[in-house]
Amino acid sequence: QVQLQESGPGLVKPSQTLSLTCTVSGGSITTSGYYWAWIRQPPGKGLEWIGYIGYSGNTNVSPSLESRSSISRDTAKNHITLQLSSVTPEDTAVYYCARFYDYGAGSHDYDSWGQGTQVTVSS
Numbered sequence: 001q002v003q004l005q006e007s008g009p010g011l012v013k014p015s016q017t018l019s020l021t022c023t024v025s026g027g028s029i030t031t032s033g034y035y036w037a038w039i040r041q042p043p044g045k046g047l048e049w050i051g052y053i054g055y056s057g058n059t060n061v062s063p064s065l066e067s068r069s070s071i072s073r074d075t076a077k078n079h080i081t082l083q084l085s086s087v088t089p090e091d092t093a094v095y096y097c098a099r100f101y102d103y104g105a106g107s108h109d110y111d112s113w114g115q116g117t118q119v120t121v122s123s
Contacts, residue, residue: 002027004097004114012121018087022080022097022114029078030055035100035108038071038082040093041116048093052100053080087121094118 008020022036029036037052051061053071061069068085080097099112 002099002112004099004112006095006097006114006117008095008117008119010118010120012087012091012119013123014088014121015086018082018084018091018119018121020082020084020095020097020117020119022082024078024080024099027099028075029053029073029080030075033101035102036073036080037098037100037110038080039096039098041096042090042093050082050084050095054102089121092119092121 003025005023006020012018032055035052035054038050039047040050041047049062050065050069051059051071053059053073057073059071061071070083072081084091094116096116097114098110100108100110102108
């Protein structure tokens, strides 16, 4: 059974770059058909999709965050990384990594989630 574990700094100052890692165990991030997403939930709000990186290394990022975010991977370490630059207090949220399988034609299924990591942006 695949397990995902997020890690990173709990506190980041405004204007800095946030870097989070999702370490995957029990499965390879290069397994065909699977995609690895970053999702966040600000306090009192719903889930916000940030983006994903696929098994082949292709990425897709939300247009609202595209200018200051990037998603990458290290296949040797089997982990996914999210970098978010120029953070503001509005980036305060619980950040999750999750896996989904793409069935094609817009159909996909999220089947594994990390526990989430709290990130607070404050001076």
